[in-house]
Amino acid sequence: xxxxxxxxxxxxxxxxxxxxxxxxxxxxxxxxxxxxxxxxxxxxxxxxxxxxxxxxxxxxxxxxxxxxxxxxxxxxxxxxxxxxxxxxxxxxxxxxxxxxxxxxxxxxxxxxxxxxxxxxxxxxxxxxxxxxxxxxxxxxxxxxxxxxxxxxxxxxxxxxxxxxxxxxxxxxxxxxxxxxxxxxxxxxxxxx
Amino acid sequence: xxxxxxxxxxxxxxxxxxxxxxxxxxxxxxxxxxxxxxxxxxxxxxxxxxxxxxxxxxxxxxxxxxxxxxxxxxxxxxxxxxxxxxxxxxxxxxxxxxxxxxxxxxxxxxxxxxxxxxxxxxxxxxxxxxxxxxxxxxxxxxxxxxxxxxxxxxxxxxxxxxxxxxxxxxxxxxxxxxxxxxxxxxxxxxxxxxxxxxxxxxxxxxxxxxxxxxxxxxxxxxxxxxxxxxxxxxxxxxxxxxxxxxxxxxxxxxxxxxxxxxxxxxxxxxxxxxxxxxxxxxxxxxxxxxxxxxxxxxxxxxxxxxxxxxxxxxxxxxxxxx
Numbered sequence: 001x002x003x004x005x006x007x008x009x010x011x012x013x014x015x016x017x018x019x020x021x022x023x024x025x026x027x028x029x030x031x032x033x034x035x036x037x038x039x040x041x042x043x044x045x046x047x048x049x050x051x052x053x054x055x056x057x058x059x060x061x062x063x064x065x066x067x068x069x070x071x072x073x074x075x076x077x078x079x080x081x082x083x084x085x086x087x088x089x090x091x092x093x094x095x096x097x098x099x100x101x102x103x104x105x106x107x108x109x110x111x112x113x114x115x116x117x118x119x120x121x122x123x124x125x126x127x128x129x130x131x132x133x134x135x136x137x138x139x140x141x142x143x144x145x146x147x148x149x150x151x152x153x154x155x156x157x158x159x160x161x162x163x164x165x166x167x168x169x170x171x172x173x174x175x176x177x178x179x180x181x182x183x184x185x186x187x188x189x190x191x192x
Numbered sequence: 193x194x195x196x197x198x199x200x201x202x203x204x205x206x207x208x209x210x211x212x213x214x215x216x217x218x219x220x221x222x223x224x225x226x227x228x229x230x231x232x233x234x235x236x237x238x239x240x241x242x243x244x245x246x247x248x249x250x251x252x253x254x255x256x257x258x259x260x261x262x263x264x265x266x267x268x269x270x271x272x273x274x275x276x277x278x279x280x281x282x283x284x285x286x287x288x289x290x291x292x293x294x295x296x297x298x299x300x301x302x303x304x305x306x307x308x309x310x311x312x313x314x315x316x317x318x319x320x321x322x323x324x325x326x327x328x329x330x331x332x333x334x335x336x337x338x339x340x341x342x343x344x345x346x347x348x349x350x351x352x353x354x355x356x357x358x359x360x361x362x363x364x365x366x367x368x369x370x371x372x373x374x375x376x377x378x379x380x381x382x383x384x385x386x387x388x389x390x391x392x393x394x395x396x397x398x399x400x401x402x403x404x405x406x407x408x409x410x411x412x413x414x415x416x417x418x419x420x421x422x423x424x425x426x427x428x429x430x431x432x433x434x435x436x437x438x439x440x441x442x443x444x445x446x447x448x449x450x451x452x453x454x455x456x457x458x459x460x461x462x463x464x465x466x467x468x469x470x471x472x473x474x475x476x477x478x479x480x481x482x483x484x485x486x487x488x489x490x491x492x493x494x495x496x497x498x499x500x501x502x503x504x505x506x507x508x509x510x511x512x513x514x
Contacts, residue, residue, distance in 0.1 A: 018273075022266060030257050044261070048268050055273035056336075057317065060463060062506050073467065080470045081452055085391055142212070142247065156469050163207070170203035170246055 003067040010054070011061050018055055025068065028144065029075050035136055036079050046078040069150035072140075076154065134169035141166060193229050198236065205243040215247040314338035315356075317463035318483075320440070325350075329368070332359040334439050335460040337389075357387040359440055362400075375406025375421060389456065393421035398433050442483040448476045454493055455510070462486045468510040472499065 001017075003024060009017035026047065033043035050071065054061070064070040130138075133155070140151045152162040197205065205211055214226045230237055315321050315333050323331045323339070326346040333339060337356020342349075350368040361383040362368045370377040372388035375395075382400025387393070395404045397413045404411050404419040409426040413419050418431045444457055452473040455466045461483040479496055481489035486503075494501050494510065502509040 019266065019270075022269065023262070026262055026265065027257050044265050044268075047265060048272065051269045052272045055269075057463075060317070077467075077470075081473065084452070084470075084474055141207070145212075147209070156467065166207055167203045170206050173246060174202055174242065 007061070007064065007067045010058050011063075013058055015055075018051075018058070021067075022051055025071055028068065029071060032072055032139075032144075033075060033079055035139055036076070037083060042082050043079065046075055046082055049078055050074050066146075066150050068144070069146060069154050072144075073154050130169055130172060133165055134172070137162060137165045138169050138173075193225060197229070198233065200239075202239055202243045202246065205239065206246045211243065212247050215244040310340050311343050312338065312340045317460050325352075327363050327365055329360065329362045331361075332440050334358060354386060354388060356389055357385070357439070359383070359385045375404065375426075378403040378405075392453070395419045396431055396433075439483075443480060444483065445480040446477050448478055451475050451477050451493075451497065454481075458489060458493070462489070464506050464508050466508045466510060469512075472497075472510070472512055 001020065003021060006017045006021040006024070010021060029047055029050075030043055033046060037043065136155060137151060140146045140154060141148075146154070148159055148162045152159050155162065157165070197208075200208070211226075226240075230240060313321060313323055313333060315335050315337050317335055319335055321333045323333060325331065325341070326343055327350065329350070331339065331352070334357035337354070337358060339352050339354045339358060341352045348366060350362075350366055352368075352370050354370050354372050358370075360368075360370065360379075362379055368379050370386055372386065372393065374388045374391065374393035377384065377386055377395055379400060379402045382402055383398040384400075384402050385394075385396040385398070387395075393406055395402060395413065395418070397415060397417045397419075399415050401412060401414050402417070402419075404413060404426065406421050406426050407424055411419055411426055411428045413428060416430050416433050418429045420427045420429065442461075444454075444461070446454055450473060451468070454477050455468060455473075458464065458481070459466055464486065475497060477493060477497060479492060481492045483489065490501050490503075490508070493499070498513045499510050500513050502511075
């Protein structure tokens with residue numbers, strides 16, 4: 001069932017719709033949480049808070065344009081708050097290291113080219129030099145397939161900055177791929 | 193096909209939804225229009241391949257989330273949303289033992305006392321409730337808070353579970369205990385306020401004497417005393433009982449509190465959703481608002497903090513003024 005329909009039923013207090021909404025969206029949400037921290041417990045607590053609140057105020061929920069982006073915005077805020085609270089209690093260095101761990105999956109085609117492991121490591125490292133914002137925008141656009149309208153709502157930036165951020169991230173990626181020759185290999189493989 | 197594709201550079205092309213779809217499913221889909229287009233414009237092939245490799249490499253490694261974890265998390269959510277007081281969190285073994293003991297007692301209790309039960313009260317956003325307890329003590333429950341107690345044996349064991357914030361006026365009698373997830377308060381007969389929203393824990397004593405304990409520490413405060421959990425330390429300070437108007441009369445006062453706390457309270461009092469950039473959530477606010485008018489409350493917070501407010505029905509966007 002579509003999330004939008006489930007949302008409507010949730011507004012009407014349908015518990016099974018609530019459960020189904022949870023089951024449909026939870027993986028995406030937890031994975032989105034991993035963009036900010038590797039602390040599974042913190043993410044799950046945030047997801048719990050999010051859904052408990054959703055149920056408790058189900059009769060006062062307003063209609064939303066996209067259920068998924070609404071949930072993602074809420075989760076992002078809850079995770080951010082919990083992370084900020086931790087900064088106060090833990091040493092700041094510790095928290096910094098945890099922020100936004102990202103790994104990009106290496107395309108199967110590249111693996112078939114039997115890339116040197118050294119090159120793979122280089123690629124991974126170069127990709128991780130993208131800023132957190134750049135990684136996030138790429139994640140939302142390419143992994144979640146969200147459009148810019150939703151992305152700017154989730155990331156709290158303007159439409160134009162979302163586009164600019166994506167463009168700059170893609171330019172850097174292009175440079176990185178080219179630099180280590182992956183580009184060339186791929187170029188050959190897609191031509192043949 | 194758009195004419196403009198001819199002029200697109202690689203990153204622009206890689207952002208085009210139509211292009212992304214084709215690049216991702218190039219093998220399986222019967223969509224031939226890109227192939228045809230490439231045949232018409234062979235000079236575009238290099239550009240197309242570059243953009244395609246970008247899109248194909250943009251796949252993030254997803255963390256596997258096991259079905260067991262999803263199920264366990266659902267159980268937590270299900271329980272917490274059914275009984276707002278019993279929010280299940282990570283517990284250490286000692287608490288699990290205590291919880292098990294309580295569960296056993298309760299089970300016993302229900303087997304032998306079919307007509308007895310637990311009283312639950314909760315408030316929604318923009319709502320406070322005044323509750324009379326069996327012994328005549330009163331509780332005023334702030335917005336988005338809940339409490340529960342067992343009405344049986346009330347005279348012997350006056351124990352209340354609280355989530356959120358409440359003001360208590362306790363008649364003299366057996367020990368009166370308030371249990372929250374962040375700490376406990378024990379009294380004989382007195383009036384006091386407990387704020388245990390989220391991670392905060394703060395107790396104001398208005399009359400009498402109150403024993404406050406949290407995280408293995410405890411302290412006793414008397415009239416005008418204020419106990420606060422800060423950086424895991426239970427601090428003991430004071431406040432003016434005469435001057436402090438508080439949430440019971442719709443008055444919310446802050447001294448150097450993070451904006452995230454202020455926004456939380458605004459959301460609870462006016463039943464709105466506030467979106468604000470992370471960068472301002474930790475900024476400190478000193479001031480107050482009252483809960484009768486949203487406009488003026490927002491103004492009282494945003495003006496001194498140099499923030500701008502945009503409102504669309506229940507949704508409020510707050511940003512720093514550039």
